[in-house]
Every structure is written in structure tokens, then in C-alpha cells.
Amino acid sequence: MSSFEVIGGKRLHGTIEPQGAKNEALQIISAVLLTSEEVLIKNIPNILDVNLLIELLQEMGVKVNRMDAHTCQFKADDINIDYLSSKAFREKGSKLRGSLMLAGPMLARFNKAFIPKPGGDKIGRRGVDTHIIGFQKLGAEFFYNKETFCLEFTATGLKGTYMMLDEPSVTGTANVLMAAVLAKGKTEIYNAACEPYIQQLCKMLNRMGAKISGISSNLLTVEGVEKLGGTTHVMLPDMIEIGSFIGLAAMTQSEITIKNAGIKHLGIIPEKFGKLGIKMDFIGDDIHIPQQDHYEINTFMDGGILTIYDNPWPGFTPDLLSIVLVTAIQAKGSLLVHQKMFESRLFFTDKLIDMGAQIILCDPHRATVIGLDRKYKLRGITMTSPDIRAGQALLIAALSAEGTSLIQNIEQIDRGYQNIDERLNALGASIKRI
Numbered sequence: 001m002s003s004f005e006v007i008g009g010k011r012l013h014g015t016i017e018p019q020g021a022k023n024e025a026l027q028i029i030s031a032v033l034l035t036s037e038e039v040l041i042k043n044i045p046n047i048l049d050v051n052l053l054i055e056l057l058q059e060m061g062v063k064v065n066r067m068d069a070h071t072c073q074f075k076a077d078d079i080n081i082d083y084l085s086s087k088a089f090r091e092k093g094s095k096l097r098g099s100l101m102l103a104g105p106m107l108a109r110f111n112k113a114f115i116p117k118p119g120g121d122k123i124g125r126r127g128v129d130t131h132i133i134g135f136q137k138l139g140a141e142f143f144y145n146k147e148t149f150c151l152e153f154t155a156t157g158l159k160g161t162y163m164m165l166d167e168p169s170v171t172g173t174a175n176v177l178m179a180a181v182l183a184k185g186k187t188e189i190y191n192a193a194c195e196p197y198i199q200q201l202c203k204m205l206n207r208m209g210a211k212i213s214g215i216s217s218n219l220l221t222v223e224g225v226e227k228l229g230g231t232t233h234v235m236l237p238d239m240i241e242i243g244s245f246i247g248l249a250a251m252t253q254s255e256i257t258i259k260n261a262g263i264k265h266l267g268i269i270p271e272k273f274g275k276l277g278i279k280m281d282f283i284g285d286d287i288h289i290p291q292q293d294h295y296e297i298n299t300f301m302d303g304g305i306l307t308i309y310d311n312p313w314p315g316f317t318p319d320l321l322s323i324v325l326v327t328a329i330q331a332k333g334s335l336l337v338h339q340k341m342f343e344s345r346l347f348f349t350d351k352l353i354d355m356g357a358q359i360i361l362c363d364p365h366r367a368t369v370i371g372l373d374r375k376y377k378l379r380g381i382t383m384t385s386p387d388i389r390a391g392q393a394l395l396i397a398a399l400s401a402e403g404t405s406l407i408q409n410i411e412q413i414d415r416g417y418q419n420i421d422e423r424l425n426a427l428g429a430s431i432k433r434i
């Protein structure tokens with residue numbers, strides 16, 4: 001287990017470019033299995049989860065040509081289906097949540113799929129019911145293997161149908177969609193997730209020859225086709241990383257420009273950080289955050305304490321709530337953070353309280369932050385990163401704190417943030433990987 005030693009209290013300055021989006025990458029890279037032709041993918045984030053998924057594809061027989069750290073050619077013309085029932089696949093696949101999405105394409109193209117016990121963040125109950133029910137509706141048979149803890153699916157040709165997803169699951173929608181593009185006839189997926197990740201996947205699949213309409217809505221209509229061809233795809237900037245940089249700038253009184261932020265794809269994110277009182281200038285596709293000694297959290301129009309909560313897109317993403325919470329610590333005013341989707345994502349607040357933050361954890365889903373308005377600084381402590389976004393939030397807290405902090409288990413941060421130590425050190429931070 002590696003750690004970050006962080007000397008806090010330094011103001012950062014300069015320009016940073018966001019990485020390609022992690023959660024988009026996991027879908028897009030899985031989709032290369034849908035064709036035997038070459039697929040070229042650009043702006044791939046160089047992070048643990050994505051690299052693991054690429055390794056899995058390679059072990060399945062996909063030809064992978066890494067042209068540079070962020071560009072890769074894939075050709076899935078000779079797949080070893082037996083690998084999917086191997087221990088190696090189960091072990092590697094269960095290290096990340098994203099491996100779930102190999103199932104949709106495999107079922108569509110080879111009538112067979114295995115889902116190992118999914119990994120990813122331990123942030124509360126994370127069901128896969130949406131995936132299973134969706135595949136069953138398309139005609140797949142499902143079997144749970146109690147010995148390997150694997151979900152196994154077989155089909156004799158998927159058939160299009162109407163389905164209402166039980167919840168707008170992001171990975172569930174991606175998986176069912178990738179299965180439906182090669183199914184016979186028409187599939188309608190209602191209550192579909194429509195995050196930019198899904199929109200990007202739909203656009204990529206259409207370029208490969210799929211017939212998907214309703215993109216960016218919660219009703220996707222898919223006319224099945226016989227086969228898909230190759231394409232080139234460029235990943236969007238990672239909106240979660242962008243939100244993290246906005247929060248970081250405010251907390252550390254830094255002036256930062258986020259270059260090529262893909263502003264039109266950020267939805268409600270800038271507005272929510274604006275509600276914390278953070279000033280931002282939108283210059284072309286860049287976001288400039290000026291140095292701010294004070295920022296004041298808005299109240300609701302009737303004077304009530306502001307609440308920020310998560311919701312499926314176009315609502316506010318749950319992946320930024322930990323960042324919003326940490327950013328409110330040095331604001332003037334109070335904020336209620338309501339994490340509706342995941343029941344274990346707010347427990348990391350005990351570390352922030354140890355650092356001197358004024359936070360009341362009301363219950364597993366809600367925390368109230370009483371802003372310090374810089375009356376005093378947080379103090380550096382030793383802490384462990386419980387999940388990817390809490391890890392980044394703790395890093396922001398440590399960078400704003402007085403003294404030295406030690407953040408352990410930074411593999412959690414590395415899962416989703418590319419060389420974050422080097423990139424922030426280039427702006428004047430002091431983060432040592434040990």
C-alpha cells in the first residue's frame with residue numbers, strides 16, 4: 001500500500017488539463033468487443049481501472065496496440081471465450097466495477113457472458129439486478145454459480161423487446177444497450193441512464209453502424225443490426241476531475257485554469273459549485289478560477305440552508321458529493337450534503353472532523369457542514385483513503401491544511417486520477433508518493 005505525504009498550506013497556480021473520463025472509458029473500451037474490425041480510441045486516461053480493463057481484453061485475445069499513453073488500437077477478431085470461465089478472469093475482473101460491461105458485448109456477439117463478483121468502490125449496496133433483468137428480457141438465460149460467485153449468461157440469439165429498467169443504472173444501461181445493438185428487431189430501453197458517458201457510448205455505437213435513437217433522453221430505441229464495424233472515438237474530459245479541480249482551487253485559495261474542460265458536457269456541475277460561492281470565468285472552453293480568500297454558500301431563496309444532493313443525470317452526480325462536502329469546509333455559511341444513492345460514502349467525514357472541520361454526520365446519507373470561513377486552517381493528520389472520491393476529497397483537505405498529512409491506501413485515488421501527485425506538484429503542491 002502506497003501513501004501520499006502532503007505538505008499543506010501552499011497556494012497553487014497555473015493551468016491543468018483534465019484527463020479523459022474514467023467512467024466513459026470503461027464503457028467505450030468494453031464496446032470494442034462488439035466488432036472484429038479495428039477501433040481506435042483516443043484520450044484514454046492512464047489510470048489503474050482502465051489499464052486493468054485493457055489487460056483483461058488482451059488476455060481475452062483482443063489485439064491491443066498502445067500507440068501512446070492515451071491512444072490505443074483494438075481488434076477483437078479472435079476471442080478466447082474459454083478465458084471468461086478461468087480463475088484469472090475472475091480474479092482480475094473482480095478488481096474493478098467496469099469489468100461488468102464486458103458482458104453485454106460478449107452476449108451480443110458470442111451468446112455467452114460471465115460477470116465475476118464486481119469490484120469497485122465499497123460505498124454501500126451496489127446491485128447488478130438491472131443488468132441481469134435487462135439481459136433476461138432480451139432472451140438470455142441466467143445462472144448464478146455458487147462455487148465461483150460468477151453470474152453466467154447464455155443465449156441462442158438475443159431478441160429486441162420493450163423494457164423498463166428498475167433504476168437508471170449507468171453501467172446497467174450501457175450493458176443492456178451493448179447487448180441490444182446486435183439483437184434481432186427493436187429494443188426500447190425506458191428509464192435509461194443518460195449521463196454523458198452513455199451519450200458518448202451511443203454515438204460511438206452509431207458510428208460503428210448501430211441504430212440508436214433517443215440519445216441523451218431516458219428512452220433509448222435500438223433497431224438491431226447484424227454486425228458492427230470499426231470506428232475512432234475520442235473520450236470527453238473527465239467531469240469528475242474537473243469538479244475536483246474547482247473545489248481544490250477554492251479550498252487552497254489558488255488561481256487555476258482548467259484547460260479544455262468540455263464545458264457544454266458538464267451539465268449542472270458548474271452551477272452547483274457556483275452555489276458554494278465559488279467564482280468561475282468561462283473563457284472559450286477553459287474554466288478560470290480566480291484566487292478567492294472567501295466564498296459564501298448561497299441559501300435557498302427563503303433563507304433555508306442549501307442542500308446539495310445526487311440524482312441520475314441531468315441531476316448532480318453522486319461522484320462529486322464528497323468534493324462538494326470538503327469544499328464547503330472553508331466557505332462562509334452552511335451546507336447539507338444529501339447522498340441519496342450510496343449509504344457508505346459519507347463515513348470519511350470523521351477524518352475531516354479530526355482535521356478540525358465542523359461537520360455533523362446526521363446519518364449515513366446526510367452530513368451538515370458549518371463553514372469555517374478561514375477563521376482557522378485544517379490541521380494535517382494521518383488518514384486512509386476509503387474510496388476513490390473520498391480519497392481525492394482528503395487530498396484536497398490535506399493540501400489546504402496546516403502541516404503535513406499522510407494519506408494511506410492511495411491506490412484508491414490512482415484508480416481514477418491520473419498521476420495526480422505529479423500534475424498537482426506542477427502547480428506548486430507538495431505531494432510525495434511513498
Ligand SMILES: CC(=O)N[C@H]1[C@@H](OP(=O)(O)OP(=O)(O)OC[C@H]2O[C@@H](n3ccc(=O)[nH]c3=O)[C@H](O)[C@@H]2O)O[C@H](CO)[C@@H](O)[C@@H]1O
Pocket residue numbers: 023026097098125126127128167168169170171172312317318319340341342
Ligand atoms: C464504472 C461506473 O460508471 N461507475 C459509476 C456508475 O456506477 P454503477 O453503474 O455501478 O451505479 P448504478 O447507476 O448502477 O447505481 C448504483 C446504485 O445506486 C443506487 N441508485 C441508482 C440509480 C438511482 O436512480 N437510484 C439509486 O438509488 C442503486 O442502489 C444502485 O445499486 O454510476 C454511479 C452512479 O452515478 C457512479 O457513482 C459510479 O461512479
Ligand SMILES: C=C(OP(=O)(O)O)C(=O)O
Pocket residue numbers: 022023049096097098119120121319388389416
Ligand atoms: C464509484 C466510482 O467508481 P466505480 O463505480 O468504478 O467504483 C466512482 O468513479 O466514483
